[in-house]
Amino acid sequence: xxxxxxxxxxxxxxxxxxxxxxxxxxxxxxxxxxxxxxxxxxxxxxxxxxxxxxxxxxxxxxxxxxxxxxxxxxxxxxxxxxxxxxxxxxxxxxxxxxxxxxxxxxxxxxxxxxxxxxxxxxxxxxxxxxxxxxxxxxxxxxxxxxxxxxxxxxxxxxxxxxxxxxxxxxxxxxxxxxxxxxxxxxxxxxxxxxxxxxxxxxxxxxxxxxxxxxxxxxxxxxxxxxxxxxxxxxxxxxxxxxxxxxxxxxxxxxxxxxxxxxxxxxxxxxxxxxxxxxxxxxxxxxxxxxxxxxxxxxxxxxxxxxxxxxxxxxxxxxxxxxxxxxxxxxxxxxxxxxxxxxxxxxxxxxxxxxxxxxxxxxxxxxxxxxxxxxxxxxxxxxxxxxxxxxxxxxxxxxxxx
Amino acid sequence: xxxxxxxxxxxxxxxxxxxxxxxxxxxxxxxxxxxxxxxxxxxxxxxxxxxxxxxxxxxxxxxxxxxxxxxxxxxxxxxxxxxxxxxxxxxxxxxxxxxxxxxxxxxxxxxxxxxxxxxxxxxxxxxxxxxxxxxxxxxxxxxxxxxxxxxxxxxxxxxxxxxxxxxxxxxxxxxxxxxxxxxxxxxxxxxxxxxxxxxxxxxxxxxxxxxxxxxxxxxxxxxxxxxxxxxxxxxxxxxxxxxxxxxxxxxxxxxxxxxxxxxxxxxxxxxxxxxxxxxxxxxxxxxxxxxxxxxxxxxxxxxxxxxxxxxxxxxxxxxxxxxxxxxxxxxxxxxxxxxxxxxxxxxxxxxxxxxxxxxxxxxxxxxxxxxxxxxxxxxxxxxxxxxxxxxxxxxxxxxxx
Numbered sequence: 001x002x003x004x005x006x007x008x009x010x011x012x013x014x015x016x017x018x019x020x021x022x023x024x025x026x027x028x029x030x031x032x033x034x035x036x037x038x039x040x041x042x043x044x045x046x047x048x049x050x051x052x053x054x055x056x057x058x059x060x061x062x063x064x065x066x067x068x069x070x071x072x073x074x075x076x077x078x079x080x081x082x083x084x085x086x087x088x089x090x091x092x093x094x095x096x097x098x099x100x101x102x103x104x105x106x107x108x109x110x111x112x113x114x115x116x117x118x119x120x121x122x123x124x125x126x127x128x129x130x131x132x133x134x135x136x137x138x139x140x141x142x143x144x145x146x147x148x149x150x151x152x153x154x155x156x157x158x159x160x161x162x163x164x165x166x167x168x169x170x171x172x173x174x175x176x177x178x179x180x181x182x183x184x185x186x187x188x189x190x191x192x193x194x195x196x197x198x199x200x201x202x203x204x205x206x207x208x209x210x211x212x213x214x215x216x217x218x219x220x221x222x223x224x225x226x227x228x229x230x231x232x233x234x235x236x237x238x239x240x241x242x243x244x245x246x247x248x249x250x251x252x253x254x255x256x257x258x259x260x261x262x263x264x265x266x267x268x269x270x271x272x273x274x275x276x277x278x279x280x281x282x283x284x285x286x287x288x289x290x291x292x293x294x295x296x297x298x299x300x301x302x303x304x305x306x307x308x309x310x311x312x313x314x315x316x317x318x319x320x321x322x323x324x325x326x327x328x329x330x331x332x333x334x335x336x337x338x339x340x341x342x343x344x345x346x347x348x349x350x351x352x353x354x355x356x357x358x359x360x361x362x363x364x365x366x367x368x369x370x371x372x373x374x375x376x377x378x379x380x381x382x383x384x385x386x387x388x389x390x391x392x393x394x395x396x397x398x399x400x401x
Numbered sequence: 402x403x404x405x406x407x408x409x410x411x412x413x414x415x416x417x418x419x420x421x422x423x424x425x426x427x428x429x430x431x432x433x434x435x436x437x438x439x440x441x442x443x444x445x446x447x448x449x450x451x452x453x454x455x456x457x458x459x460x461x462x463x464x465x466x467x468x469x470x471x472x473x474x475x476x477x478x479x480x481x482x483x484x485x486x487x488x489x490x491x492x493x494x495x496x497x498x499x500x501x502x503x504x505x506x507x508x509x510x511x512x513x514x515x516x517x518x519x520x521x522x523x524x525x526x527x528x529x530x531x532x533x534x535x536x537x538x539x540x541x542x543x544x545x546x547x548x549x550x551x552x553x554x555x556x557x558x559x560x561x562x563x564x565x566x567x568x569x570x571x572x573x574x575x576x577x578x579x580x581x582x583x584x585x586x587x588x589x590x591x592x593x594x595x596x597x598x599x600x601x602x603x604x605x606x607x608x609x610x611x612x613x614x615x616x617x618x619x620x621x622x623x624x625x626x627x628x629x630x631x632x633x634x635x636x637x638x639x640x641x642x643x644x645x646x647x648x649x650x651x652x653x654x655x656x657x658x659x660x661x662x663x664x665x666x667x668x669x670x671x672x673x674x675x676x677x678x679x680x681x682x683x684x685x686x687x688x689x690x691x692x693x694x695x696x697x698x699x700x701x702x703x704x705x706x707x708x709x710x711x712x713x714x715x716x717x718x719x720x721x722x723x724x725x726x727x728x729x730x731x732x733x734x735x736x737x738x739x740x741x742x743x744x745x746x747x748x749x750x751x752x753x754x755x756x757x758x759x760x761x762x763x764x765x766x767x768x769x770x771x772x773x774x775x776x777x778x779x780x781x782x783x784x785x786x787x788x789x790x791x792x793x794x795x796x797x798x799x800x801x802x
Contacts, residue, residue, distance in 0.1 A: 147618045152573055153566045155618070163561050165554045172553055177716045207721045214717065214726075217548045217556070218622045315578045316615065320608045325615075 003072070003104055006041070006056055016045040016052060019098035019107045023047045038063045039070070039246075044110060051110040052097065057246075058104075071166040072104045074246045079106045080161065081245035084223065088140035092133060092242055111241045114234035118352055121230060121267040122274065124284040131291040133240035134233070134260055135298025142253040143306040145223035148316055159220050164249040167226065171247060175339045176213035179347040180206050188346050191364040195371055196346045208378050212335045219252040228256045229340070230263040230351075254329050257299065258336025263351070264288050264295075265341050265377070268398070269370035270353035273362035285398060289391040296333075296387035300326050331382040334390060338377030345370045373397070404473070404505055407442070407457055417446040417453060420499035420508045424448045439464045440471070440647075445511060452511040453498065458647075459505075472567040473505045475647040480507045481562065482646035485624065489541035493534060493643055512642045515635035522631060522668040523675065523753055525685040532692040534641035535634070535661055536699025543654040544707040546624035549717055560621050565650040568627065572648060576740045577614035580748040581607050589747050592765040596772055597747045609779050613736045620653040629657045630741070631664040631752075655730050658700065659737025664752070665689050665696075666742050666778070669799070670771035671754035674763035686799060690792040697734075697788035701727050732783040735791060739778030746771040774798070 006012045009031040016022075016029065023029060027047045034053075035042030039061050043054045057075035061068040079099035086093050094109040120127065147155050178185050181200055188196050199205065225232070226247030234241040268288050271281045304322055311317045344351045345367050354370065357363040373394065384390040407413045410432040417423075417430065424430060428448045435454075436443030440462050444455045458476035462469040480500035487494050495510040521528065548556050579586050582601055589597050600606065626633070627648025635642040669689050672682045705723055712718045745752045746768050755771065758764040774795065785791040 147615065152570045152618070156564050156566045156569070159621075160561055160564050163557050165557045168557070169553045177714075180716065203719070203721055206716070206719060207725060210716045210719060210722045211725065214548065217553070218620050220560075220621045221619045313578075315581065315607065315611045318604070318607060318611060320604060321611045324608060324612065 003059075003102060005058060006043070006054075006103075006105075012043050012054055013045060015100075015103065015105065016054060016107065019100065020052055022050050022052055022097075040075075044112070046110075051112070053094070053108050053110050054105055055108070056103065056105040074164070074167055075099075075104045075106060076101060077162060077164055077167075077248050078244065078246040081223065081225070081248035082106070082108070084145065085137075085141050085225075085242070085245065088144050089137050092137045092240055094241055094243055111234050111243065114236050114239065114241050116231060117233035117235050118230035118263070118267075120235055121263075121288075122270070122352055122356060124271070124276070124280065125235075126284070126287050127235050127240075127291075128237070130235060130240060131294030132298045134242075135295045135300075136302055137240075137242055138253075138257055138260075138295075138299045139302030139306065141225065142222040142256065143303055143310075145250070146221055146253070147313070148307055148311045151312070158223060159250045162223055162249045164226075164247065167247040168249055168251075171226070172213065172216065174347055174349065175343050176209055176216065179339075179343045179345075180209055185348045186346055187348060187350060189360070189364055189367055191360060192346065192367050192371070195368055199342075199346070199371065199375070202375075205375055205378060208335065208381075209339060212332075212339055212378070215252045215332065216255060216336075220250040222250065222253045222256075224248060224251045224253070224256045225259075226251070226256070228259040230260070230267070230353075233260070252332055252336075254332025255336045257296075257329070257333035258338075259340050261292060261295070261333060262337035262340025262344070262374075262377075263353075264292050265337060265373050265394075266344055266351050266370060267353040268394070269341070269366045269373060270351075270357065272369055272398070273357045273359070273366045274353075275357075282399070286395070289394060293387050293391055296330070300330075327385075330384065330387065334377045334381040334384065338374045338379075338381065341370050341374035341377065345374065404460075404503060406459060407444070407455075407504075407506075413444045413446060413455060416501075416504065416506065417455060417508065420501065421453055423451050423453055423498075441476075445513070447511075452513070454495070454509050454511050455506055456509070457504065457506040475565070475568055476500075476505045476507060477502060478563060478565055478568075478649050479645070479647040482624065482626070482649035483507070483509070485546065486538075486542050486626075486643070486646065489545050490538050493538045493641055495642055495644055512635050512644070515637050515640065515642050517632060518634035518636050519631035519664070519668075519753055521636055522664075522689075523671070523757060525672070525677070525681065526636075527685070527688050528636050528641075528692075529638070531636060531641060532695030533699045535643075536696045536701075537703055538641070538643055539654075539658055539661075539696075539700045540703030540707065542626065543623040543657065544704055544711075546651070547622055547654070548714070549708055549712045552713070559624060560651045563624055563650050565627070565648065568648045569650055569652075572627070573614065573617065575748055575750065576744050577610055577617065580744045580746075581610055586749045587747055588749060588751060590761070590765055590768055592761060593747065593768050593772070596769055600743075600747070600772065600776070603776075606776055606779060609736065609782075610740060613733075613740055613779070616653045616733065617656060617737075621651040623651065623654045623657075625649060625652045625654070625657045626660075627652070627657070629660040631661070631668070631754075634661070653733055653737075655733025656737045658697075658730070658734035659739075660741050662693060662696070662734060663738035663741025663745070663775075663778075664754075665693050666738060666774050666795075667745055667752050667771060668754040669795070670742070670767045670774060671752075671758065673770055673799070674758045674760070674767045675754075676758075683800070687796070690795060694788050694792055697731070701731075728786075731785065731788065735778045735782040735785065739775040739780075739782065742771050742775035742778065746775065 012031045013029045032044045041056045057072045060066045082096050096108050098107040225245045232244045268285050271285045354366050413432045414430045433445045442457045458473045461467045497509050499508040626646045633645045669686050672686050
C-alpha cells in the first residue's frame with residue numbers, strides 16, 4: 001500500500017482503530033478536523049471516554065497546495081523527535097502511539113486538556129510552572145542530543161538522521177533574510193514602513209544577523225525542536241506539552257531557547273497596547289520578565305547538573321568549560337530571540353500577541369517596541385552577564401520613561 | 402564478487418589493467434608495495450613508460466591489525482573528496498582513474514615526480530610556489546563546499562555524504578585530549594616530562610583546547626581534507642599535489658588551514674636544532690615564516706574574491722561579513738595550528754622535522770620551543786589582526802633573545 005491521503009472520516013477512524021488500543025471494538029468513534037493546519041492535516045478521533053490525534057503530512061504545504069512541495073520526511077522527523085524528547089522528558093510531550101511511514105501519519109496522545117500558550121499569554125494567564133517546564137525541556141533535549149552526552153558515533157548518526165533541508169530552508173529565509181530587506185514575502189504595517197526601511201539600512205544589525213545565520217546553518221550542536229514559539233506550547237495550571245517538532249534538526253542550541261524567549265518578548269511588546277487595565281498589563285509584563293529569568297536559570301541549572309553528572313568526555317567536563325559554554329549560549333539565545341521578534345513583526349508570519357491589538361496606532365506602537373527590543377537583543381546579546389542583566393534592562397526600557 | 406584483499410602482484414596488475422587505459426594489453430607490468438602505509442595498502446603499478454597507484458583499504462588499521470577495526474567507508478570518502486577537490490583545483494590533486502566500491506580501492510595518478518613536503522622541509526628546500534598553492538587549494542576547497550557557495554539542500558547533502566565517525570574519532574582524541582593529560586598513547590621524551598606535566602595543569606590552555614574541540618565536533622562549515630600535514634603534501638619546483646583525504650568530513654575550515662600552518666611551525670622549531678649551518682637554518686626559518694604569510698594571504702585573497710563573485714546568499718555577501726569571517730577564521734586556524742604542534746610533540750605521532758635531531762638535549766630544546774609556540778598559538782590566537790602580526794611575533798620569539 002502506498003501513500004494515500006485520508007479522504008473520509010471512515011479512513012481516519014479505521015486508521016485510529018488499527019494503530020491504537022485506546023478504543024473498544026464496538027465503540028462508536030467520531031472525527032473532527034482540528035488545528036490551525038497551515039501545513040498538515042490534523043484530526044481528533046474521539047470515543048466515549050477517550051480520544052487521540054492523527055496528524056498526516058502531504059507532499060506539499062496544505063494552505064498553498066501543490067505549488068509549494070514539502071518533503072513528507074518531515075513527519076518521520078517529527079515522530080522521531082517526539083520519541084527522543086519523550087525519552088528525556090516524557091511529561092512534557094504528547095505520547096506517540098504509532099508512526100506510520102507509509103501513510104506519513106502519526107497517531108498520538110490528545111492534549112486537549114491543555115490550551116495554547118499564545119492564547120494564554122494574550123489573556124494574561126500566569127502559569128506557575130511554565131518557566132521551569134520550558135527550562136527543563138530545553139536542558140534535557142539539548143543536553144542529551146549533544147556531544148556533551150553522546151559519543152562521536154551516536155552524535156554523527158543523529159546529525160545524519162535529522163538532516164531536514166526543506167524545513168530548515170523555511171527558517172533560513174524567514175528568520176535571517178526576508179525581514180532585513182524589502183522582500184515580497186514580508187508583511188509590514190504601513191505605519192511601520194519607515195522603521196523597517198531604517199532597519200534595512202543598518203549594516204551593523206545585518207552583520208550580526210549574518211553571524212546568527214551562519215551558526216544556524218553550520219553549528220550542529222544539539223537536536224533542536226526547531227519551531228519553539230508559543231503556538232507549539234500547550235499549557236494548563238499543572239502541566240506543559242510541547243508539540244510539532246517537524247522542524248527538528250541538529251543546530252545551535254540557542255535557537256530553541258531564543259525562539260521561545262522571543263515569544264515572551266513579543267507578548268511583552270503586545271501587552272503595552274493590548275486591551276485591558278494598564279496596571280494589570282504591566283503586572284503581566286513583569287511576570288513574563290520574571291518567568292524568563294526562571295526559564296533560563298532552570299535551563300542553566302539543569303544543564304550544569306547534567307554536565308557534572310553525565311558528560312564523559314574529560315575535555316568537555318571542566319567547570320571552566322561549562323561556564324564559558326553557558327555564557328556563549330546565553331548570548332546566542334538572546335540573538336536568536338531578537339531574530340524571532342523582528343521576523344514576527346515585519347516578516348511573513350505575525351503573532352496574535354500583537355495582531356490582536358485592534359487600533360492601528362496602538363498596534364504600530366507595540367510593533368515599534370518589538371523592533372526596538374529585537375534589535376537590542378541582537379546587537380547587545382554578548383553584553384549580558386546573566387539573564388537578570390537582560391531582564392533588568394528590559395524593565396528599564398519598559399517602565400522608566 | 403565481494404571484498405577481497407589483493408593477495409598477489411597478479412591480482413594488483415589485473416585490477417590495474419581492468420580499471421585504467423594507461424597500459425597496452427601486451428605491456429609487461431610490475432608492482433611495488435610503496436607508502437609509509439600505516440593504515441592502508443598502496444601499490445605502484447609500472448609499465449614501460451607510465452605508472453599508476455592503487456590504494457586499498459582493509460577493514461582495520463594495517464599496522465595494528467584486526468584489533469583496531471576501521472570502516473572501509475573511508476576509501477569511498479577519500480575517492481569522493483579527491484574528485485570534489487579535482488573539480489575546483491585539478492592541478493593540485495592526483496587524478497582518480499577509478500574508484501571501486503567492492504574492492505575498496507582507488508586507482509589513481511602516480512605522483513612520483515613529486516617529493517614529500519616533510520622531507521623537503523627537513524632538507525630546507527625553498528619551494529617558490531608552496532604557499533600560493535596551499536592557499537589556493539584551501540580557498541577553493543573550503544569555499545566551494547560551504548554555505549557561502551552551496552544552497553542549503555546541496556550543503557546538507559554534502560554533510561550527510563561525508564559523515565566520517567571512525568576517522569573523526571582518531572582526530573578528536575589525538576588532537577584534543579591525549580596531549581592534555583597523562584595518556585598511555587602519548588609518547589613523551591623523558592627530558593620533556595616536566596614541561597608536559599606543567600601543560601596538563603594549565604586550565605586556561607585546556608579550556609581553549611576544549612573550545613577548539615567543540616568546534617571540531619560541531620561546526621559543519623566546509624568539507625575538510627581533515628589530515629593536512631606535510632606528509633599529505635607532495636611538491637617539486639613547479640607543482641604541488643595534496644593526497645590522502647580519507648579524514649575528510651564537513652568541519653571547521655580553520656582545522657585544515659591550522660593543520661598545515663602547524664606543520665610549518667613544527668619545522669621552524671626543528672630547524673633550531675637540525676644538523677647544518679646556523680645561518681642557513683635561520684634563513685630557512687625566515688623563509689617558512691614568509692611562506693606562511695603567502696599561504697594565508699593567498700587564501701584570504703582568493704576566498705574574498707570567491708565570496709564577491711559567487712556567494713548567492715545576500716545576507717552572507719556583505720563586505721563586513723567577509724571581514725568578520727576571515728578574522729574569525731584566522732583565529733581558529735592559529736588555534737588548530739597550536740593543537741597540531743602540541744600533539745606532534747607530546748602526543749602519539751611525532752614528526753621527522755624534530756625526531757631527526759639526533760642529540761637528545763637538542764631535540765628536547767626544539768620540542769620545548771614547539772610546546773611554547775603551540776601554547777602561544779592556542780592562547781593568543783584571537784589577538785592577531787593579521788598573519789603578519791603573528792609571524793612578526795614568531796620572528797621575535799625565535800631571533801631576539
